[in-house]
Amino acid sequence: MAAFIARRLIFLIFVMFGVSILIFGLMLTFSPERRAAAFVTTPQMAKDIPVLIKKYGFDRPYHEQYFTWFRQVTSGNLGYSLVASRSVLEAFWYYFPITLELNLYAAPCIILFGIWMGTIAGRKPNSFFDHFSRIFSIVGWSLPTFLFALVLLMIFYGYFSWFPPGIVSDGFTMLVRDPARFNQITGMYTIDGILNGRPDVTFNALKHLVLPVITETIVICALLMRVMRSGMLEEMNKDYVITARAKGVDEKTICLKHARPNALIPVITIAGQLVASLMEGSIAVEIVFNRQGLGWWLASSATQLDMPVLMSMCLFMAMVFVLVNLVVDILYAYIDPRIRLS
């Protein structure tokens, strides 16, 4: 297992190298003039484009340009984000914990809820629950996230005043930003609250997470549920299930101990992709619930053509996908012992 993980981590280096070449290659699809234009601030300056091309080395051979850029990136200089008004690295470490915290709670809910509903629906096809779950999945998948988030906000915050938007309540805002009173270790207040011995902060931050987590769960778990249901239906009709039934094994054991693990293989693949894509953040959830994280930053950067952010986020997402795939491969072996990590 350790050798497998080590091999995959070495593989990660090659993947990142490949991705960096791909991203750089994409950047090269813009002409040197176009790239230099990013530094032009007035029409009068347009005549300075040849000077800017020289200054920033856009006319040098591609490999030289690549290594200059690569050196900058590996030394942690990812550039300056106009959208965030600070360096990309600094901004990343501000937005990343906000998105990560949401996903830490949303991802297990999505996976567990999807698997649970898919299992029951697949176990009892054409039952009331199956029909309900199918409608639920179609509605969840087709419902605009923005609309659903707004409806939840209006009901649970607007009407009941239970779950407010934001990250923590204003009563805690100054506390969590005061280094003398609160140590921001992870940047995730649900965890930092515990580490600082302030369960009230943790509870408050959790309260702000309820609606975003519900939104992401309902909207995203639909796909997972459908795959799980199909897998269960297929497994429940296989010979080994019929044999188990003939031997008098009870239905619950057949379902949970025999059929479900086998049906999980495709689910894990999809869950991995879903979790990885969650790390990009959800622009709709972040805007409606006022939690500006990576999704908001990425969307704003895309509309403002904030190139250093877009390139850095591509690298980050490549890394996330590779790591998630590694975890998925390990899980395969855990669920199905026939798969060997060699």
Add this chain to the structure above:
Amino acid sequence: MKKSAFLLCFCLLITVADVSAKGTDTFVKATYGTVRTLDPACAYDTTSGMRLYNLYDRLVAFDGGSTQDFIPELAVDVPTVANGGISGDGKTYRFKIRKGVRFHDGSILTPEDVEYSFERGMICDQAGGPQWMILEALTGQGATRDGENKIIPGVFEKIVKAVEVEGGEVVFRLHAAYPPLMAILQYVSSSVINKKWAIATGCWDGKIENAAKYNNPDFNTEPLHKTENGTGPYVMKEWVPSNQFVFERFDGYWEKKPAIRTAIVKYVPEWTTRKLMLRNGDADQVDLDATYLPEVETMKDVTIHRFPLLDYSAAIFCQNINPAGNPDIGSGKLDGNGIPPDFFSDIHVRRAFSHSINWTAMKADVGNNLIELPGSPNCIGLPYYKEVPLHEYSQEKAAAEMKKAWAGKVWDKGFKMTITHNTGNALREAAAQMMAENIMELNPKFQIEVRNVDWKDYTVKYRQFSYPMFIIGWGADFPDPHNFLYTFMHSNGVYGKYAGFRDEEVDRLCNAGIKNVDPAKRREIYSKLQDRWHELAVGNTVYQKIGLKTYRSNVKGFVPNPMFDMSHEYLKNLYME
């Protein structure tokens, strides 16, 4: 058991709410504006201005809701001809400076700080910044650079001679009498900074031979972009761009201690979220566009202030678009996939767009009858206002103009471009959509996208000539037609310049208007300018706002002033019951 545990957790989460409720000394404002810069020499937008009004003090301030009367702030008194503070010819102003005032770092304010603040601001003179006003008043030139962007010889010498400390007083020597000077002195660009601290932070070193080095700094690289050290009632506790800005009461403030201890300004671009925050008391004041007023009117415990406002928004046609890597003009050619950089230099194009706003719908449906539609930037409430007609809403006329544009090439080839507006502004978004849809209806070859941009980036990008057409507003710096007509129409005005608009007659009239003290002559000049706005279709009116300020009912102390829109807030005046 599992169900019970789940229910217990759920109830616990709900009940924690009361523990975290904010007190009556914490004020929360939810807004869709974002701060561009905290450098008082460069900030020229209402959102940045709101922060600076609370972090810094100026020599004088408006007296409550008045736009003509002033009260002293860092000055001991307001100079007048009667008290000898203003010379008989109106060319010299003397200010005695208040003693014992402390900056946020604890140092004491001196008259030299005041002198330095003004000189540094004028030397800085960032492109598109606010310094043109004080430069025009003191040096007679509205800029430190000429049309070629070269420093005007001798301008820095003029600047340092114009502001002097004499006998413990700060003396301003004007080029000529300039009636709006006092209003300029209350504006954020006249904020007083600490000389020693500013030099240490990287501002002008006080030496005239080095002044050119500090002139026209790049956007977002201003030395005071992210830091402050004012004498104002609040200090900056935290600024997370596009997220939140936190003020904390300055306990060493020279005046009465403000009631609000902490003020948090949150960036909440989504209206529904802002509305619910107001309703639930999580926000004490929210940005409210007229479109959404009916949703707030029915709320309990909410007070809505309506007041006249000197605030005018228009669609600006840029006639000199920056083509370098600009996705908003497509191919950059009139080939059906873009527009050339000078697309809007053809008056027929500008007129076509001007005919494309349905004014009745704009006022009634979008603006809820809470907007005015003046025909020029000299909006209702300003001296010498004249009823100039709007371009009639007519698809036939718009089509006829488009057919004439660029000798018929626009109609034959079509075009593709973007209209931009700032994120969150519902009125501007509606106007942009209306224009885009109506123009696209004329000819299937016309393609227009509407794009919103975060405020702090928007105010930089239009100054880089990036947008072919952008909708933007102007709140009064001083209540005079010059402040609006110069801004929108003069080739060196903030919007005139970035629209690439130049008309010799307009420039001449603008310059004559401010130099003239005869009301009859001024009326004549400004009447001509207002007509010229319509004739040349320089820009297209979008609306003049009626001031709307929405607070929770327990927030008191707000004094409406036609000079300040909803983004403004004098925190020191507020208190909560």
